[in-house]
Amino acid sequence: MASLDVTDAARRPFTGRRVRFGDLVLQSVAGFAALGALVLVGLIAWKVIQGARLSISTFGISFVWHVAWDPVHNQFGAGSFLFGTVVTSVAALVIATPIAIGIAVFLSELAPRGIRGPVTALVETLAAIPSVVIGLWGLLVLAPLLRDHVDPALHRSLGFVPLFGPASYGSNVFTAIVVLTIMILPIIASISRELFLGVPSELKEGALGLGTTRWEMIRGVVFPYTRGGVAAAMILGFGRAIGEAIAVALVIGGFTGISVNFFNPGNTLASQMAQNYAGLQTAVATSSLLYLGLILLVFSILVNLFAQFIVRRAARRQGLAR
């Protein structure tokens, strides 16, 4: 056996640098696995495009902004869902970010030693709750609560803003926003907490030594130092929100159309895909769902690349600063 000679040779001492058979095997097997990851991402893009091809050739690029989802007349467009995705995710991000940063400040700077560990663990537990459970809770507990108490109150006090129009359904865009906020809150909070803990204590102590209050130190030292990372955490949270299908599908109501009223039902790209998996009657309908998936895929890849770009740039800058 040829391979036996090679391994025998490998056992001989003092033979200098040469390629050993075992090393070659491990390196190529591991290399193939790494190559497999690259191929997998390419394959995902290719298969989704392949599945969407019929819809792409039928509706073209105008599918992206066309507002229709009519299986009876074979008219399909992503406009309504793209609108829903952007509205719900942006609103959730706007609500979640200040709360998440507050949590991170608390956990990294303020919390007494005894409760720091437990609260950190609880925030991580919130992140670990599956989306379907949050969705179940959102549908059966949160939605009735919002419908009966919160939505009418918001309409009464803020009704002059078109976003808070008359409320009737429990399953609506606003419920989806609250659910998404709960889901991205722990993500942004735990990344920000780690960033805040990474701020060198010399800088913090220097500021406090100059007589700043704790908040002035946080605003003047901790926030500027971690700005890039927190921005990336927000973008990652946003990416999570646009891709969330199940929890949103359970609470958003399922409605095709564009409405500025938060208390009307709506749909997002991901939730539309989840809700219609069973009704794949015609080839064009199936293909159009994949076209939605393609838009979502492009959207989330761009969002993630942007976050990585910010993280890497921030890391490089900090590397230079030290």
Add this chain to the structure above:
Amino acid sequence: MSSADLSMLQRPNDRLRRRRLVNRSMELLAWLAAALAVLILGVVIWSVARRGASALSFDFLTKAQAQYAPPNVPQGLANAFVGTFVIVGLATLMALPVGILIAIYVNEFASRGIRNVVTLTLDVLAGVPAIVIGFFVFVLIVVGHGQSGYAGAFALAVLMLPLVSRSTIEVLALVPDSLREAALGVGAPRWRATLGIVLPQTIGGVLTGATLAVARVAGETAPLLIVSSLAASGTHWNPAQPLQSVPVAIYELADSPDPADHARAWAAALVLILFILFVSLTARWLATRSRRKIAQASR
């Protein structure tokens, strides 16, 4: 020191008082934000526990879902528990070895440039929404071969892969170079140094990453809904057929108008949450253990 200066020290002026007020209120807001997060978690867990516990029974754990059953026949979700066990188990078997090999390549063999490309790819893969993975596997496998437990396991493996790889890369980077040098210095070939010396040091960290990945995908609904949801009734172990799973069952029961179905959805959610908490705690315990071990090795 003049008396004016002393009085300034004793009685804070308005500006300082305002700064302290701002500081106090900001600290209060941070406390409230943390309290809100804990409150939300408490309310969710309490809702699930209260509603789920009453529907939890021996029948629930051992009997399968029945289609078109009369309401007085006891029903359970045994088929979903078995399905989730089979699908997640197969997904782990697929993702774990590949994920570890990728991490070995990135950390032990790759040049800087290739390392960046592969880690960026893993980050992108981790960011692909689960529902898109579901439709990807739909086009790849289900269109030609129909739904199956294998298709579901493959979809979950794609979701697990970046999680396993990234955590393994992190622990491999913690292994001190002196260990590698010592192994190579006594004449061990690189593959033996890697597989026999470096990798065993990381076993705790790798297991932590793997268990966290299991906790993450055990509750994943979207891909399974698309590639393994039209299961025949009764309890099956055969992954060549579509298998029911716990999250898909919760999704379907939540959407049903029947309150008895809601009760079962809550019970299933309780079981799922308890499982995930148990797995996460195990992972945490493994993580502290392995950190201690690596710290000892590097001393």
